[in-house]
Amino acid sequence: MMKVLGIESSCDETAASVVEDGRKILSNVVASQVEEHKIYGGVVPEIASRRHAEAVSSVVEKALEDAQLKLKDIDAIAVTYAPGLIGALLVGVNYAKGLSYASGIPLVPVHHLRGHIASNYLSTPELEPPFLCLVVSGGHSHIIEVKDYTDFKIVGRTHDDAAGEALDKAARTMGLSYPGGLNLDKIASKGDYNAYQFPFPRVDGCPYDFSFSGLKTSVINIIHNLKQKGEEVDVVNLGASFMHAVSNCLVKNTEKAARDLGYKKIVVAGGVSANSVLREMMGETCKKNKWELYFPQLSLCGDNAAMIASQGYYESLKGNFATLDLNACATMPIDK
Numbered sequence: 001m002m003k004v005l006g007i008e009s010s011c012d013e014t015a016a017s018v019v020e021d022g023r024k025i026l027s028n029v030v031a032s033q034v035e036e037h038k039i040y041g042g043v044v045p046e047i048a049s050r051r052h053a054e055a056v057s058s059v060v061e062k063a064l065e066d067a068q069l070k071l072k073d074i075d076a077i078a079v080t081y082a083p084g085l086i087g088a089l090l091v092g093v094n095y096a097k098g099l100s101y102a103s104g105i106p107l108v109p110v111h112h113l114r115g116h117i118a119s120n121y122l123s124t125p126e127l128e129p130p131f132l133c134l135v136v137s138g139g140h141s142h143i144i145e146v147k148d149y150t151d152f153k154i155v156g157r158t159h160d161d162a163a164g165e166a167l168d169k170a171a172r173t174m175g176l177s178y179p180g181g182l183n184l185d186k187i188a189s190k191g192d193y194n195a196y197q198f199p200f201p202r203v204d205g206c207p208y209d210f211s212f213s214g215l216k217t218s219v220i221n222i223i224h225n226l227k228q229k230g231e232e233v234d235v236v237n238l239g240a241s242f243m244h245a246v247s248n249c250l251v252k253n254t255e256k257a258a259r260d261l262g263y264k265k266i267v268v269a270g271g272v273s274a275n276s277v278l279r280e281m282m283g284e285t286c287k288k289n290k291w292e293l294y295f296p297q298l299s300l301c302g303d304n305a306a307m308i309a310s311q312g313y314y315e316s317l318k319g320n321f322a323t324l325d326l327n328a329c330a331t332m333p334i335d336k
């Protein structure tokens with residue numbers, strides 16, 4: 001049995017978790033800063049770094065305590081080193097390096113998006129690669145061939161905004177608080193998605209790629225025009241139509257990629273994978289094609305350290321360890 005301690009601090013959650021053999025969660029502690037960032041309408045990087053520095057030690061201690069383990073029982077320390085807010089990442093990376101140095105426990109660097117994908121290994125213990133994965137978070141929208149636990153190939157990407165970013169910005173213009181995507185889902189998922197029509201943005205020569213900035217601009221324009229006329233914004237129906245338009249792009253491109261590349265197993269990951277409209281539409285598409293479909297359980301869709309510990313297990317099996325000169329990186333492709 002291999003026990004991995006995961007540490008995650010790439011954005012606005014300080015998280016630590018212990019996972020056994022990549023699949024069994026022994027503890028999962030998440031300290032969210034969302035209430036503080038809400039005041040500013042989005043994550044303030046400087047504040048995020050400071051809160052991570054304050055929280056990381058007690059969050060790691062709590063993760064060990066909840067798992068009823070001591071540090072000496074841990075076989076590897078996995079930490080998110082990229083991508084994310086650089087100051088935020090550095091807090092987790094440096095803490096993990098200190099722990100590793102003091103204890104002699106090996107250090108495993110984990111890519112944040114690889115972690116999001118691994119949240120599915122925790123939710124569905126029998127799930128194994130290869131599969132096609134739609135990764136949709138606040139910062140990324142990718143269609144990825146997951147050939148093996150540590151072998152990835154990006155086949156589709158966004159040319160501008162990520163899906164979560166577009167949802168957050170649209171929601172903010174509708175007067176909803178941060179995180180907008182989540183609040184939009186709560187308010188608008190039952191609305192009439194035919195109330196407003198949006199175009200289907202295509203990227204020339206890249207059939208699996210996304211572009212969400214045009215959609216986002218059209219929804220912002222609709223809201224501004226209504227406001228100028230002194231009319232109320234119908235958040236429920238406009239939100240439903242927009243969420244449907246974004247989900248439609250995600251689902252249609254994933255369907256095309258799966259058909260062309262011959263995948264019959266579809267996996268969705270990242271914060272936006274919690275979205276009810278995306279879940280429903282992807283569900284219908286996979287049912288129609290008789291494909292298997294996997295989502296993380298709702299509690300593991302957002303940022304957490306269990307997914308980092310899970311991926312850390314598979315990275316360590318491949319011998320992907322770091323030395324104490326490990327650095328954090330704000331950007332880093334998943335397939336490097």
Ligand code: KG4
Pocket residue numbers: 011116136137138139140163164165167168179180181182185270271272273274275276301302303
């Ligand atoms: O993966 P994540 O927690 O952080 C990043 O790695 O970026 O994703 C955060 C994103 C935010 O844009 C948030 O609005 C969105 O996920 N999100 C949702 C839902 N829950 C979180 N978007 C749509 N529907 C949701 N239920």
Ligand code: ZN
Pocket residue numbers: 112116137138270271302303
């Ligand atoms: Zn994330």
